[in-house]
Amino acid sequence: MDEAGAQARAVSPTQGAAGIAYSILIPCYNERNAIAATIEAVRSACTRDLPAGSFEVIVIDDGSVDQSGDVVAALAADDHRIRLIRHRRNRGYGAALKTGLMEARGGWIAITDADGTYPNERLGELFAQPDADMVVGARIGDDVVYSRLRRIPKIFLRFYAQWITQSHIPDINSGFRAFRADIARRYIMLLPDGFSFTTTITIAMFMENLEVIYEPISYAPRIGRSKIKPIRDTLRFVSTIARTGMYFAPLRVLKPFILTFWAAALVSLGYDMFVLSDLTDKTTTSLLLALNTTMLGLLADLIDRRTRS
Secondary structure, eight states, X not given: OOHHHHHHHHOOOOOOGGGOOXXXXXXXXXXXXXXXXXXXXXXXXXXXXXXXXXXXXXXXXXXXXXXXXXXHHHHHHHOTTEEEXXXXXXXXXXXXXXXXXXXXXXXXXXEOOSSSOSOGGGHHXXXXXXXXXXXXXXXXXXSBOOOHHHHHHHHHHHHHHHHHHTSOOSOSSOSOEXXXXXXXXXXXXXXOSSTTHHHHHHHHHHHTTOOEEEEEOOBOOOSSOOOOOHHHHHHHHHHHHHHHHHHHOHHHHHHHHHHHHHHHHHXXXXXXXXXXXXXXXXXXXXXXXHHHHHHHHHHXXXXXXXXXX
């Protein structure tokens, strides 16, 4: 057994039903060609690095129409450690994870994709940080194969999230991570049904000052066709970061708008006073916009502080 496996065995999270301490969630939508290999890699890693009988593998078939669920069902019939949950229709990546999260029996939850992109042989390392609340596999290691087109918006999203959280975030939405089940369930109503699930839980953890550790990992080309739509999903990521930021730190999110509106109002006021010698409607409107935005930010921040006190 390697060092990561030895460390994982030293961790003693709260055990759930049937002595299960670790639950690995695999959302699956039309991944017939990859799901069997993914399950085998996960099962092998957990068998090697975790105590016997301490883990379960939960596959959430999110309305697949390519017999992915049947492949999983056949594997589950031969191994009681594998569980299959089916959605009758496709509800989204985040919805699948939330279903698995509520059904999981382990005190620690790990998630990975069904498409063969993540190094599932390293699952034990995600469970080997006893003092962490979440351990994330950051796609910054060797052999990272990633679309350049998708890198560009992710750079902006990562810096935007870092500004809101005031924390260094190497990878904002990696789908290879482990976290404490009780903490994740606290945010169940905040977590979205789409691909923004990982972005939201990342920001939530940092905003709550919880311990998040990043481990560099590789990232392989996926098997099959990607379900991500770059433009639509990037806009959703931006919306998710702003919405989650408003939930945890509204004044920080509104601060750029407040400063911009006040700057515009003061410039307009100066022009009216020294050039036009008259107070125009434009200046009055700008001042009201700046004042209202400031009051909104202060009120939202007050409500947030009172709610969390």
